[in-house]
Amino acid sequence: MSESGEALAVEAHGLEKSYRDGAARVRVLAGVDLSLAAGERVAIVGPSGCGKSTLLHLLGTLDRPDAGTVSIGGRRVDRLSARALARFRNRTIGFVFQFHQLLPDFDALENVMMPARVAGHSAAEAARRAEPLLAQVGMAERLDHFPSQLSGGERQRVAICRALVMAPALLLADEPTGNLDPASAEQVFQLLLRLQAEHGTTAVVVTHNPVLARRCGRVLGLDGGRLAPQTA
Amino acid sequence: MSAVRAAGSLGTRAWALPFPLLLAARYLRSGRRDAFVTLLAALAVGGIAIGTSALVVVLAALSGLQSFLRDDVLTRTPQIEITLPSGWDPAAAETLMQRLRAVAGVRSLSRVLRGRGWVRVGSGVRAGEMVGYEGSLPAFFPAPEPARGPGGEPPPAAGLWVGSAPAAAWGLEAGEPVELISPRPALSPFGPVPSAVRIPFAGTYRTGRTEQPDELRLALPLAAAVRLFGSQGMRLSVETAGLSEALMVADRLLPMLPAGAHLATWRELNRPLFFALRLEKSVMFVSVFLIVPVAAMALVTALTLLVAAKRGEIGMLRAMGATAGDMRRGFAYLGLAIGAAGVLAGMGLGATAALVLDRWRLVSAPGNVYFVDHLPFRLEIGDLLIVALSTGGMTLLATLVAARRAAAFEPVEALRA
Numbered sequence: 001m002s003e004s005g006e007a008l009a010v011e012a013h014g015l016e017k018s019y020r021d022g023a024a025r026v027r028v029l030a031g032v033d034l035s036l037a038a039g040e041r042v043a044i045v046g047p048s049g050c051g052k053s054t055l056l057h058l059l060g061t062l063d064r065p066d067a068g069t070v071s072i073g074g075r076r077v078d079r080l081s082a083r084a085l086a087r088f089r090n091r092t093i094g095f096v097f098q099f100h101q102l103l104p105d106f107d108a109l110e111n112v113m114m115p116a117r118v119a120g121h122s123a124a125e126a127a128r129r130a131e132p133l134l135a136q137v138g139m140a141e142r143l144d145h146f147p148s149q150l151s152g153g154e155r156q157r158v159a160i161c162r163a164l165v166m167a168p169a170l171l172l173a174d175e176p177t178g179n180l181d182p183a184s185a186e187q188v189f190q191l192l193l194r195l196q197a198e199h200g201t202t203a204v205v206v207t208h209n210p211v212l213a214r215r216c217g218r219v220l221g222l223d224g225g226r227l228a229p230q231t232a
Numbered sequence: 233m234s235a236v237r238a239a240g241s242l243g244t245r246a247w248a249l250p251f252p253l254l255l256a257a258r259y260l261r262s263g264r265r266d267a268f269v270t271l272l273a274a275l276a277v278g279g280i281a282i283g284t285s286a287l288v289v290v291l292a293a294l295s296g297l298q299s300f301l302r303d304d305v306l307t308r309t310p311q312i313e314i315t316l317p318s319g320w321d322p323a324a325a326e327t328l329m330q331r332l333r334a335v336a337g338v339r340s341l342s343r344v345l346r347g348r349g350w351v352r353v354g355s356g357v358r359a360g361e362m363v364g365y366e367g368s369l370p371a372f373f374p375a376p377e378p379a380r381g382p383g384g385e386p387p388p389a390a391g392l393w394v395g396s397a398p399a400a401a402w403g404l405e406a407g408e409p410v411e412l413i414s415p416r417p418a419l420s421p422f423g424p425v426p427s428a429v430r431i432p433f434a435g436t437y438r439t440g441r442t443e444q445p446d447e448l449r450l451a452l453p454l455a456a457a458v459r460l461f462g463s464q465g466m467r468l469s470v471e472t473a474g475l476s477e478a479l480m481v482a483d484r485l486l487p488m489l490p491a492g493a494h495l496a497t498w499r500e501l502n503r504p505l506f507f508a509l510r511l512e513k514s515v516m517f518v519s520v521f522l523i524v525p526v527a528a529m530a531l532v533t534a535l536t537l538l539v540a541a542k543r544g545e546i547g548m549l550r551a552m553g554a555t556a557g558d559m560r561r562g563f564a565y566l567g568l569a570i571g572a573a574g575v576l577a578g579m580g581l582g583a584t585a586a587l588v589l590d591r592w593r594l595v596s597a598p599g600n601v602y603f604v605d606h607l608p609f610r611l612e613i614g615d616l617l618i619v620a621l622s623t624g625g626m627t628l629l630a631t632l633v634a635a636r637r638a639a640a641f642e643p644v645e646a647l648r649a
Contacts, residue, residue, distance in 0.1 A: 086555040088553075095551050104545075118553050119553065120251070
């Protein structure tokens, strides 16, 4: 595992996942294979409910597959204990969700500091990591603003900073602009790509927007529970 | 803005705390924004405070009353009483007494003889317990008041001592002979007749407030008691520096006693009373304690609602790497802070109420029924500890139930909320 921010390769083989819907069982992923080089950026597109978020959750170790394997940096993460997974997520993976999921009781700076505090870093160390990131995204003057005092675009910028504060090897973004107006969406997406490139982080971006997806470089489509390359 | 300034500008010192404590501290503050959860938390704090204060007041009242009863009863009880084996040689008894007097902690040791008989007062006769004493009046006849004649003559050196209440009722005067009659028969030319002696009235001792009006206890010289009851059943009364010392001295005396002798301390002599007092306190404690679980339910509800409201945040924190244990501890600290506020408020409220009620004697009671004209309150460290531990324990239990729910969310489930 990289704890120094060095990008890691991601390998997933034969991932399967199904959910119970009443008496029926819905198969969402039916043998997904995915291979990402260290530092690579890939977009995953597909219709609503096709399993994009489920795949992201499996790659992010938030959920376990019914079958198949996930390796990050050559390490089988689907075999780790819950405690080890928590530590792995904290040090290795950054998440950006469609709904920013900021903590409403904490201000912008505190939200970005939070992963470092979870890791056991001191408040000063966490602030030392968080402040430059927020300054980089133009939030230097909004550090003590609570999420309710920020616009949608600002919240998502804070969420991106929070995802990157531990210098993760892998960035997973689930519809990061899905809840924003076009102008804000463009700003946030540009920011995401810029920071990902600057940090050299391996990134998986789930999006509905084919235009944004193409800007990621490689685009994969999820349909019928399987991934396939998509061309323009 | 520098990192140092940022760390200092975080609004509270809580940021220096470990993560679970930090979470609890912030949720405690932010609880003010969620009116419903705040209301439930306030109800929980109020309920726990009321239950705790009720426990403190009730236990203080029982301790006060029991302390009064115990003191009153114990002043009339020998500290240690040894019953010698029947038929024991008086010379051997004398030797034993010499040895026992030499034991560390023994202040005085004297023979006493107990029996039941009648006292003739005027034209009437009353039954009562008669205690033959050796030397001076034993300490379990408290506050002796020697009777003096009209000219201030001293009382007889060895005479009859009567409780202050019956002595006043009978109108006894110093040196006045009083006839005591024993049921033990003495042979006469007319066949067996009850033994009788006449003893001069020497003085009074303080009648206990808890003594019943028909309860009569008389102290008479040992020689007169032997004439009335014989020398069988002779006992030794031992006095020490205090009640707790008596228990230690009893342990030292016990191995020195001959086979067939029986030693009883003030504790054994009053076992039924102490058992009743302890039972009463336990039953009252359990009855009043039932308020606390009800209040703890409100705490569980408040925390459970808070956990439900924070489900998305819990999911995000888990995604950031917080463990289930971190979440459990965070919500447990939060619940403990709320519960501790209730317990501390209740302890303070209850202790203040008990002190005020005792200082100004605000709870009156009919003296002829309860022996006291007001209810005394007495705060005891042991009682306060029991209240704090039991209410604190119940709060902890309620908190852990709710905190487990916070830990039970899988990250992906919580994020879907």
